[in-house]
Amino acid sequence: xxxxxxxxxxxxxxxxxxxxxxxxxxxxxxxxxxxxxxxSIRLFGKRRAMPVxxxxxILYTILVGASAAVVRAAIMGCLYVIATHYGxxxxxxxxxxxxxxxxxxxxxxTLWDLGFQYGTQINTEKHRFLFxxxxxxxxxxxxxxxxxxxxxxxxxxKPG
Numbered sequence: 575x576x577x578x579x580x581x582x583x584x585x586x587x588x589x590x591x592x593x594x595x596x597x598x599x600x601x602x603x604x605x606x607x608x609x610x611x612x613x614s615i616r617l618f619g620k621r622r623a624m625p626v627x628x629x630x631x632i633l634y635t636i637l638v639g640a641s642a643a644v645v646r647a648a649i650m651g652c653l654y655v656i657a658t659h660y661g662x663x664x665x666x667x668x669x670x671x672x673x674x675x676x677x678x679x680x681x682x683x684t685l686w687d688l689g690f691q692y693g694t695q696i697n698t699e700k701h702r703f704l705f706x707x708x709x710x711x712x713x714x715x716x717x718x719x720x721x722x723x724x725x726x727x728x729x730x731x732k733p734g
Contacts, residue, residue, distance in 0.1 A: 603647035649673035
């Protein structure tokens, strides 16, 4: 089913209190990442499993619409698959910050997306200073990339 579900279906889910089941979230993405990792290890072997699992996560992200919350969850899922492939420990907060930085670096308008703000605020409430430091640093980098050196050139140019 592509696009939003029909209104009668949404009403039925709301009436029964099960609307959260069809919402794409980090929990859904962790299930998808686990399924793709497990299947790809079984089918292709441990050595070739990571690219297949990453391709599956990316394909799923595209199929469900790639909203900001889904992209954040997909980036975190990809980081988890990569880390476990190389035998590294994973930390959700590090994945959260890396996903937020990557998303704002690629598209600074993401900062004003409510899904992005809500999803990142919930997981980083205890580490607010660290999170906002990285967001501000990334925003400054994005702005300076788009402005380029020209606005500062008259101030920094040597006379003559």
